Amino acid sequence: MAVVSPSQPRQLQPVEANRPVISVQHLTKKFGDEIAVQDVSFDVPRASIFGFIGPSGSGKTTTVRLLTGVYAPTQGAVTVLDRSPAQFSQADRARLGYMPQLFVLYPNLTVWENLNFAASLYGMSLFRGKRLKEALAFVELEEHRSKLARNISGGMLRRLSLAATLVHDPELLFLDEPTAGIDPVLRHKFWEHFRELKSQGRTIFITTQYVSEAENCDLVGVQNNGKLLLVDTPQGIRHHAYGGEMVDFRTTQPFDFQAEARLRALPFVRAKTVRTDANGMRIIVDQASTATPALMDWAQQQNIQVQSVEEYVPSFDDVFVELVRPEASHA
């Protein structure tokens, strides 16, 4: 196997560009009577980052295990790299990279030895030293290469796991909460590298509890209680959560109820509009860019002195809460 550096990505196997790398249809997994994943369907296009977001116990890891062939589905179908995971050959598996949620390598081996072990598992050439060094450099562990894994911090263990996942330059990556326990600076760097891998044509399926990381994904699947609530782009997720985009509308004088009723009656204003205080309202609209001038015109017609009108972009934490709220109240 040729030594491959991130700057010289290996040749990917030809796959039809329009066929999804991962396709999941009505996937269900039960453990006894307990349903871990229920009727989940989604596609992951090639060369994309698919974020799988959900609270602890929502079925994210089970889904990853179903996609990698660790678990067999109870119902439904999974296709990964045009093949069912149950039918994976050794060559198919060599195209995958998998980072489990916990550190599963060996505490009594050094950082370097663990990485070397992972490289060997994928049958990498004996002349792989350069590639190992690159992987260590990427996760900034070069200085710690001689330390035993049991003597490094939890964050370093995550970085070592990630290096072990990337060392054989996989085509499709399954990363189960790779940024858990990583400091914000390094987390940012991780995402930069994920984007770089994507730009090289690699596909990344990533789970995370950091909802804000959804921003970095091309597609986001929101999972709760084993059910996939929706799959969309980050913008689409926001739009879906609130029924549109949000505009913060503030006036110089307190806003009376008649004025509020007239504003709510405007055709581009959605029902979820809320009053934030006596002078302000957060208005849900179809599109913030067109709604902002329309609101200014309406205020002028109504002789309302406007202090500010600007688009409000909610955090993904808020978006996520908004999305799972109906589920939680239903439960």
Add this chain to the structure above:
Amino acid sequence: MRNVFQGIIRASSFFRKEIFEILRQPRLIATLVAGPFLILLIFGIGYRGQGRTLRTLIVAQADSPVPAQDIQEYGKSMAAQFTYAGVTGNQAEALDQLKRGQVDLVIVEPRDITSTLRNNQRAVFSLYHNEIDPVQVSYITYLGWVFAGEINQQVLRSFVEQGQADTGDLRANLQQAHQNVSAMRLAVQSGDEALARQKQQALSSNVNAVSTAAGVSLGLLDNLLESQSANKNNAAPVRSTLNDLRQNTSLLSDSPGSSNERLARLDKIDKNVTDLDGKLTEFQSIDASIIVSPFRSETKSVANVQPSISDFYAPAVLALLLQHLAVTFAALSIVRERNVGTMELFRVSPLSAAEALFGKYISYMLFGGVIAAILSALLVFALRMPMQGNWWSFTLVIAAVLFTSLGIGFAISIISQTDSQAVQYSMIILLASVFFSGFIMSLDMLWEPVRVISWMLPTTYGTLLLRDIALRGAAPNWALLGGLVAIGLVLMLLSWRLMRRLISSSQ
């Protein structure tokens, strides 16, 4: 070809990993090497090969025919396994001392020995002990048997000694008979018939006395002298000689004949007397204890060497240690990977069950081989264990023991859910090996159906094969070696199938 090469690389990952992990535990390696070596060294130094001596209190009966002083003398001269602790007439007090642990054994003399014997029954010495260990109970039972034998011998010896003392009176009569023969011969030659008749009567009296005194014991004496005689051809039976003497003496008086005939008869009588005297002298010179126990045994071995007790156990210790090492390491190897989640990583990777297992087999075989080499060298060069056989054969057996033991370990590892479960299974295998492999007792002492367990344990094969090679200098028993390897192959196949289930199939 590329796939094969990659497979080798994947297997080698385990080889390196396992070796590195072991090397990170120098104390473990030191214990594995030094532990058995020191145990054997201390065992060799400490083992004395002697049974325990028992503090023995004798209870003498009030009506005992044996004087108390004789009992004391006997107690002090008992077999080495008994330490005389005194004699008492109070059985209850003696048993109380036994319960308090002040003595180890109480021997109670039988009551009314004379009546018991007259009733044609054996008198019973009772041996009381306070042991619960079946081995110690067997030992004391054996000592009881030895004790009874000693007592019986002592009684016989006293009879023989009495017989030897009685022989002194016989010899005095024979001396007189000899003198009367000589006097009668002179009287016949000088024609003094009166003196001749007088001496003839005295001679008859002497012969009658000898016949009466010898009595039934002459049969025993006859057999003893015959068995002791160096030259069987010259050994006329004592009884026959005495009969001749009596017959010749009777003929001398009943049909005296001519002077020459009487002189010839007297020569025969004189020869009979001399023969008898010689035999009685010989009888007197033989130690009574030899007459009572004329035979003893001597054991001689045709084996090349007579190993010491530690030498004998050394191959068994080596086999047992290697089995335990291999079983434990292998048992913990896979169960840990399964518990921490590494197995999940393997399932997603291109690694196959065969590659993982092959890598682990090779690494542990190498590690076990190094430990075995160091231990064997220490046993042979430091503890001086004899090495009569071929080192290659020895190495082959060790490799087979390791191979089969690893199979057991991997099978345990795959079926165990936790580390502690794997350790428990390993300990059960160790315990079974101690009891069933011939390590502490010969396989012959086990009921045959139970020996099935023995023949499932690598230590059984290893102990027999290594002892034969090292201590007898024999070639390996290929049937045994083949059986061991066959079990190893079956276990490897089983481990591979179980491992495939773990690595290759979805749950």
